[in-house]
Amino acid sequence: FISLRDGGGPNGGTANWGSVFLPGNYQGTSVNASNSDSSKALENIRNPYLSLPEQRRQLDLVKQLDSMHKTKLHEESQLEAELSNMEMAFRMQTEAVDVFDIRKETAATLQLYGIDGAPQPGNAKDNRAALKDRGAMVSNSRKMLLASRLVQRGVRFVQVWCGGWDTHSDIAKNLPQRASSVDQPIAALLADLKSHGLLDETLVIVNGEFGRTPGRDRNGKGETAGRAHHNKAFFTLLAGG
Template identity: 40%
Template sequence: MRDPLTEMQLQVNRRQFFGRSSTGIGVAALASLLNRDLFAKETAGDATRVGGLPGIPHFAPKAKRVIYLLQSGAPSQVDLLDHKPSLEKLHMTELPDSIRKGQRLTGMTAGQKKFPVVKSPWKFRQHGESGTWLSDLLPHMGKVADDICVINSMHTEAINHDPAITFFQSGHQQPGRPSIGAWLSYGLGSETENLPSFVVLLSKNSFFQAQPLYDRLWGSGFLSSKYQGVKFRSQGDPVLYLSDPAGGSDSQRRTMLDRLAKLNQLRAEEIGDPEINARIAQYEMAYRMQTSVPELADISNESASTLELYGDDVKEPGTHAANCLLARRLAERGVRFIQVFHRGWDHHSNVQKYLPDLAKQTDQGSAALIADLKQRGMLDETLVIWGGEFGRTVYSQGNPKTFGRDHHPRCFSIWMAGGGIKPGITYGQTDDYCYNITENPVHVHDFHATILHCLGINHERLTYRFQGRDYRLTDVHGTVVKDIIT
């Protein structure tokens, strides 16, 4: 047991010392939580916004929110989005060294002596008035081809899954930076006080073959913990401990929270730790979610035509289709950033067996989300993104008869829709081998800069000072891809 003097010395560190100067702000924050009408309007002039920084957005935004369908494991662009008729003639020929150009390979193919090119087993067709090329594995996406922008010239620096997905989530390959959803929560706040500004949904697949997803991928890094993503579960209560214990009443919980907030505020005034104020805010959010989340998760009021649009899987919680519908419901209730993770795209063998299954699990729900947002007049102000952390090789990993595709960061494909993105276009080109970019490369930092631009944010001006340096999502890089913006 430490003596009181030692305890006090341990509590007064440099950050807490300077944090004491913000005690008055903490008192104001507590007052606003307990009497929300006291601070009804935001300094940015948007009366519907909760939180966010003054002066942001920097200019009129195209989008108000983001739904990001992240396909963890890296979908094969060769078999889904990047049509390469040249591979018909190149099939089973050796990938030339002049194309590889000494590229770093993973440990899974670095020892291979031959690199036979393997064409896609599936046909590609043009869809819509735009004539967008899509694989036959994506028949439902073909119905919304005129609403999407396919980018075939994405590239990244990471060649392994964890640094690659961390890069996409935070703009840095090493853990510790805030995720993109946390940056947006910090800068733009939310359009609702009854739900978190950043929600994460994890979809299940029909077989076990998945890269792990860590909570840090939607973490807040060095930002306050109130900006981190809130993960919703697909079974039981969407959020743990959302329900009151048996025998408890709402009035009892309200009294408990009020008294707990006062105790926490006394502690904040004593040691100046800003995370205590974040804890108060999270308790209040959890209280409001007790009412908002059950209503959100209840899809019984959705029309039969809407459920039919998403397909039979929509009735099973945790499927990609169910999470796409839930993402739409979150969006229309004011959540700023919704991220749906779907795992299982890591196909190092037997692509012909596994890829059709994954495409079937995600195709209808993804297309339905776009169609649903559009018919509700929400697509123009909702940015929808689909893609993985890198691409797959055109050459076979292992036996070409039961071929796999290894990691390929040099070029891969994603699609974007709504929220100020030009519809019905294909951007960027790759060579005949789908191995190198030949036109309009788009780096991960450019991708992030473009997302922020659609939301009215100058990516160079959304910063946070930490350990003596101003950090931002795009680090010291990033160029907005203006060619794909309306």
């Protein structure tokens, strides 16, 4: 279970990728996908003090002590979760860096996701807006591409965060910007999974944290019309299998 986010992450923090009522080893691993350096995508991925063989011996010793603990006392789910996380962290030092290095992708794949393009020229104001809009799109495209690479390597559950969608005001401007930031990335993800023969066995779910009112309204602050929260209706897009 990998959760791909930008920088500080979404509202709600770690609860968004927690295991809830399941044992702790089912919780997700949060990844800052905004870092272009694959070795820094996962914080503290490298141990600055111990080599990989030394870490392997250390982990084996901890497992041996855990086995002794279980024979004398009883199995503890929290301890088992910690050991599972340690084992995963060890494997990720060699496997994860390669997965998050999108420089190894073909030019055609990068073009599919729109990561290699540039905003169209225009006046200074329009160009700044284009750069901002493109930045949001590229960020989401990068996360979608990483999601595809993770699925190709057998990750069972991938979560992708694509920013906030509140449009309480000026919806005529804000909604198209938000929609364009995910339009190509989602389409590219579906096409990419299909090209690898994975779409039929991968369920892609796109949804938000809240519904929106069906009509535009004013928020009482004198701002242009937007849409409020609506907890009676949500949207969900399902694709694949």
